[in-house]
Amino acid sequence: MEYAFFEGKILPVEEANINIKTNSFHYGTAVFEGIRAYWNEKEQQLYILFAREHYIRLLKNAKAMFMDLPYSVEDLVEITKEILRRSGIRWDVYIRPIAYFKDLALTPKLLGFTPDIAIYTYNFGRYLDTSKGIRVKVSSWRRNDDNAIPSRWKVAGAYVNSALAKTEALLAGYDEAIMLNQNGFVAEGSGENIFLIRGRKAITPSYSEHILEGITRSAIIRLLKQELIVEVEERPVARSELYTADELFMTGTAAEVTPIVEVDNRKVGNGNVGSITKELQEIYFNAVRGNIERYKVWLTPVYEK
Numbered sequence: 535m536e537y538a539f540f541e542g543k544i545l546p547v548e549e550a551n552i553n554i555k556t557n558s559f560h561y562g563t564a565v566f567e568g569i570r571a572y573w574n575e576k577e578q579q580l581y582i583l584f585a586r587e588h589y590i591r592l593l594k595n596a597k598a599m600f601m602d603l604p605y606s607v608e609d610l611v612e613i614t615k616e617i618l619r620r621s622g623i624r625w626d627v628y629i630r631p632i633a634y635f636k637d638l639a640l641t642p643k644l645l646g647f648t649p650d651i652a653i654y655t656y657n658f659g660r661y662l663d664t665s666k667g668i669r670v671k672v673s674s675w676r677r678n679d680d681n682a683i684p685s686r687w688k689v690a691g692a693y694v695n696s697a698l699a700k701t702e703a704l705l706a707g708y709d710e711a712i713m714l715n716q717n718g719f720v721a722e723g724s725g726e727n728i729f730l731i732r733g734r735k736a737i738t739p740s741y742s743e744h745i746l747e748g749i750t751r752s753a754i755i756r757l758l759k760q761e762l763i764v765e766v767e768e769r770p771v772a773r774s775e776l777y778t779a780d781e782l783f784m785t786g787t788a789a790e791v792t793p794i795v796e797v798d799n800r801k802v803g804n805g806n807v808g809s810i811t812k813e814l815q816e817i818y819f820n821a822v823r824g825n826i827e828r829y830k831v832w833l834t835p836v837y838e839k
Contacts, residue, residue: 537620538654539613541636544620547654558634561642562691565595568787569629570658571618571836574824580618581824581833582629583787585611587749589631595687596633601649603633611834614653618836621655628658628788632690661725661788664815667795667807668709668784670723672773673699677713677721677744685721686747696724710784712776712797715744720771726789727751730771731764731781731810740768750785753832754814761817762810781808790822791815 540550558564567589571582589610596603605613614629635647662668675698678685683692699711703724712728715721720739722728727748730737736758739745758764776782782794782802791814793807802808821829 535621536655537617538652539617540652541650544613544616550652550654552634552636553638555638555640556634557637557639557641557647558690560640562689562694563599563642563644564632564634564690565592565599565601566630566632566688566690567592568688569614569631570787570790570822571623571627571629572823573623573625573627577824578624578837579824579839580623580627580836581822581830582611582614582618582836583822584749584753584832585614585834588787591688591747591749592631592633595689596649598687599633599689600644601633601635603649603651605651610651610653615834615836617653617655623655623836625657626659628656630654630656634690658788661786661790662709662784662792664790664792665807667793669707669796670710670712670782670794670798671703671706671708672776672798673702673711673713673724675699675702675711675713677715679716680744685744686741688746693725700724714773717770718773719743720773720776721745723784723786723789726784726786726792728771728794729754729783729785730775730779731783731808732775732779734764736764736766736810737771737775738766738768739771743770748786750787750790754785754791754818757814757817757821762813764810779803781811783808783811783814791818 536547538547538550589607631653633651636650637647703711722745784792
């Protein structure tokens, strides 16, 4: 049986339902996270990736939305572990915590409402093709400006922006969109951060470019610097740089490390997954499964030994 955390209780997921009058359902004021857990068959262990880091970000973002949740980071990690244990999950799984205003009221504001949090699991699989790579399109839809709806907060309503860009790309025959910010510089994908490789240098848009402050992004920067000895530069990135990059890839909890092999009908490099991206993928996928001892600090084991 699959379990969820809902209104302070762990219960069967079928019983975790909101009322159609729920405030955040109408105004997109929920704040959420996406967390992956990876199954290590050899160790018979399920590892949650960056559990604390995700809940730290969730609570900070919730606070910015005037949600004062009655849970600590440690509380939410333990609740998540218990959900996974009760559900008997022994495979790769995606975890979705979402904080929202549960009041049955129709006013678009952030004050005077009661916040709550729900946590459930989802059998996601691969979000994008991490083996062969994907084709992407630079979207006509611009990324949210920080003074409109901050992209650094995972606010539900902001993802209308992502949905428009992703849908445009799919209808045009592509796999994903790349969004520019209001200044015309590269921001990110519809739900991913982006990296370019030029020679032995990795380039990625800085936090000031209206991007999500990606947890996977930070991990990838560390791997590039420490494992591959690749210089990383965080700065504004022009659209035209996408067309002349040696390699491109996207990162994110859902996307993991996804190579980009074509942008706007232009091949990236020779049109195949690049050597640095391949090496990075191998290290990353081993690290998240607990196969590299020095990166087990990223992981939270679910089952007691």
